[in-house]
Amino acid sequence: MAYELKEKGYLVDQQITTKINYGKIEIETPLKVDLLVNETIIVEIKTVEKLLPVHQAQLMTYMKILKKPQGLLINFYTENITKSMIPLINEYFSKLPE
Template identity: 85%
Template structure:
């Protein structure tokens, strides 16, 4: 994929998140927003994986961890869903490590406990993104 394609994919994901937020509003559990967002994305034809278990390579072993990725769209963009009063640096760090572990170029940190998804959402990219063609 190219940077442009990933950026477009992210815009499409954000559009779906806005639709879910307008329909449901703030105040529900993360799992509810996750299910609804996954539904919207699938309706648009995207490939969506939910609650993906992560493995970590440590030394010479591979460790199955209890860490779960909320959503992975088109095997490219990781979505971490929150329902918190305010996003903290630890939430960004969590998403960045998921992106590193799974070697994905972009992540979206989406907080549904807000009045405006597009203003509170945090897009993150890493070295895998910077190496992609335009």
């Protein structure tokens, strides 16, 4: 998927390292973000029989830590990927320029 997006001209990053502030300490940690597209959209890819609330929580956590406004949860274990995709937005979405 990363290859296809890059071929279409999108900027795609994977396996991002970021700093997390916890109290008075700063922790630099690698996140397991599947795809970060154009520095704005986090794409989390699953291959499971059924998406669970924990999958959405994982994506929302990545979005919050990285301060990204949009996320897309995709499950490839389905007959119709388009119908099973779950788009998510958070408080950073309202701060996007129009």
